[in-house]
Amino acid sequence: MYNLENALKKYGLVMPSPPAKGGIYEPVKEFGDAFYYLSGCGPVFNGEQRFIGKLGAEFTVEQGQEAARYCILNLLANLKAKITDLDRVKRIVKMLCFVAGTDTFYDQPLVANGGSQLLIDIFGEERGRCSRSAVGMNALPGNIPVEIELLVELER
Helix, strand or coil: CCCHHHHHHHCCCCCCCCCCCCCCCCCEEEECCCEEEEEEECCEECCEECCCCCECCCECHHHHHHHHHHHHHHHHHHHHHHHCCHHHEEEEEEEEEEEEECCCCCCHHHHHHHHHHHHHHHHCHHHHCCEEEEEEECCCHHHCCEEEEEEEEECC
């Protein structure tokens, strides 16, 4: 039987505390019968900002992928705070990855792969592989290099 905590341990990952909100919004909002929209999260870990700067300047693609993984963990921490049991996740429906890079940085999809692969690793191919967009930005809040949001479907 699937257990998210065991999947995280398998990859040496720890679920962080939900990140502090950066404005007036809901981190997780239910819509429809079993769908949740998860507001964008950046690459902090338990309040510690680990990445400041842009891809193609301060960070490599591999570092961007690591930042994307932190974003995913924060999103899951927010979802867990809302629904308690992440084993209820039926599937990840869509991921939107914003990547702040230099004017000549064009590898946004490769950066997003860090988050996509983590979702597949911990939820499995069927539940974790989602549709996705990866877009370049001039700047993100707090000068972070990556921000990700998700749409998730839960078991009823």
